[in-house]
Amino acid sequence: MPYIPQAEPAKSSYRADIKITDLGEKIGDPVSAALFPEHILRFRNDRWDQTIGLSDLNEEEWLNHFGRFNPLPDNLNPPLALRYHGHQFRNYNPDIGDGRGFLFAQMRDHENRLMDLATKGSGTTPWSRSGDGKLTLKGGVREILATEMLEALGVETSKTFSLVETGEELERGDEPSPTRSAVMTRLSHSHIRFGTFQRIAAERNEDLMHRLVDYCLTHFYGGAKTDNPAIELFHNVATKAAQLAASYMTAGFVHGVLNTDNINITGESFDYGPWRFTPYWEPGFTAAYFDHEGLYCFARQPEALHWNLAQLASALRLICDSDPLVATLEGFPRSYGEAFTEHFCWRLGVKSEGFDIDKPLVVAAEQALNLKSVTIDQFFFDWGQDALPDDQNYKSDEFKVFANEMAKRIRNRPSKNDYWQSDLPCSLHIEEVETIWEAIATDDDWQPLTRKVEQIRIMGQALRGL
Known part of the structure; x- marks a missing residue:
């Protein structure tokens, strides 16, 4: 399959299309958003809001939906905190789910794809455990930078859709506290995770597993084309996972926490915590300070996704034979190699x-x-x-x-774009991320972030050959 970077977003009309409820009440729990003392719009994705028909919202309307989370027309009401399990650093955890977010809305985009809007930092849910369900403003800023840079570099990623500062002071043990708070909204083709399948397998719910497989094939892969839908879905997902791993490597990106609850069924990268870009081709480079064994270091990311696929295969065995699943797993190294060379050539032009x-x-x-x-x-x-x-x-x-x-x-690749006339490439190493945040934290200066997003988008246009 040839590598094709995402096209420039195009305008579309708003078309609500709630499909998640077809899976029944065991897929998620109705929840309400937290009430925040302030709502200050800090980022609005003016490229992707048009693709789902929301570019005409004024600022107050935007804050009404993405700060107060009043439902969009004809959409989810109330939102759903999705249920899942997951392997976290290869330790199975059955006590997780959407602990500080929820699925807020579903609609069609400019390509008629089913899209999800989901939150991070919107308050507690039944799966919050002892957490406050909130997001630091710094975490939101870092996610804007990660998603913009990865999109430009040809990585299939969720889009940071909105970031609203909420006026609270949060206590965190791993960064200076108290720190400013925010609520973020992500746009993605799907928020169904590998861990969603793991939970259903653990509950031995064959009916729901069949319905989930059908849901994923129908809405993300053009419908079933064989009489073995679970195997067909797994093959599609494995191909997407190989492409994701390859694009991480050629981007020099380290996600940091490639747990099964952080990998979705459409192969879109999402949920950016301790991410980093490695400056050099450094196989052992890690992003998470707590990854002492280098489980998710730069060079081991393809292995991590392969291992996660094996856990998805194990869950799908509830409703299908294992031999075809194993065959797909055995083909992953070749699939990854093909995707890696394709993506490497693309980035070289x-x-x-x-x-x-x-x-x-x-x-x-x-x-x-x-x-x-x-x-x-x-x-x-x-x-x-x-x-x-x-x-x-x-x-x-x-x-x-x-x-x-x-x-x-x-x-x-034509090299007429202004990007190629620059003295230096656009990069995003940790020192620059910290400098951008320091300007916000110290002087409430958002211009460095705005300029960086503009620079990244210029690079993205150049890499697409526009």
Whole structure:
């Protein structure tokens, strides 16, 4: 399957379409949003609000829906906190679910896809345990940056749709407290997680598992095309997971917590906690300070998604034979390799010619990048243009091998965009994230965030070849 980056969003009309309730009352619990003392709009996604027909809302209408969470017309009322289980750092936890968020609305987008709007930081639910169900403003700002950067780099990701500051002071043990609070809304094709299937399997609810498989195939994969829907769904999801892993790697991105409750059925990256971009091609680079064993380090992310797929397969065994599931699992390394070489070529701006032909180019690039003489972003910036670079960073024998491979390739990206005329590539390392936050925390200065989002979107246009 060729890699195709997402097209520029297009305007559509608002079309509510509630489908989640077809799964019955055991899929989630009715909840209410917390009442917040303030509602200050800090971010509104002016690219993606138009795709679901909400671009015409004025600010007060926006805050009414995405700060106070009054229901959208003909939509969920009340919202639902979804139920699921999950492996967290490979330890099974049956006591989780939407603990500080809920599914707020469903509607069709500009491509007639079923879309979800879900929250983070909207208050307690039956699954909050001892938590307050709230979100720090810094956490919301970090998620804006992560989703914008990943979208630009061709990673299928949820979209940060709205961020509203809520005027509370939150106590957190892992950052300076008290700290400012916010409520965030995400837009995604689906919020059905691997852990959703795990919960149903644990409850031995075959009827609900059949209905969930049908729901996912119907609304996310164009409907069942075989008489083995569970196996068909698993094959589709495995393909998406391979593509997600590949795009993480070529983006130099480390998610940090690739638990089964943080992986959804459509292969969209979401739920950004301790994420980071690694400056260099550093296999052991980790994002989470508590990931002492490097379980989810940079190089192990494909393995993590493969392992999570095995847990999904185990859940699906409730309603289907295991042999076809195992066959798909065994095909994951090849599927990942094909997706990785395709995505690597896309980011380099060269035509992909298939895994076996592309492999020498990608292997040469990895061997050269392992020297850590140049950052990942600088490498793709320099080599993604029309002319091959002549720079001291690329004089090693390893880069000479890579340059020879590049010389054989067909360039398929125009380099007329202003991005390619910049002195430096657009990057997003932890130091810049902290600087952006410091401006907000110290001076309530949102301009650095606004400028960064603009820079990221310019890069995204350039990478799409517009």
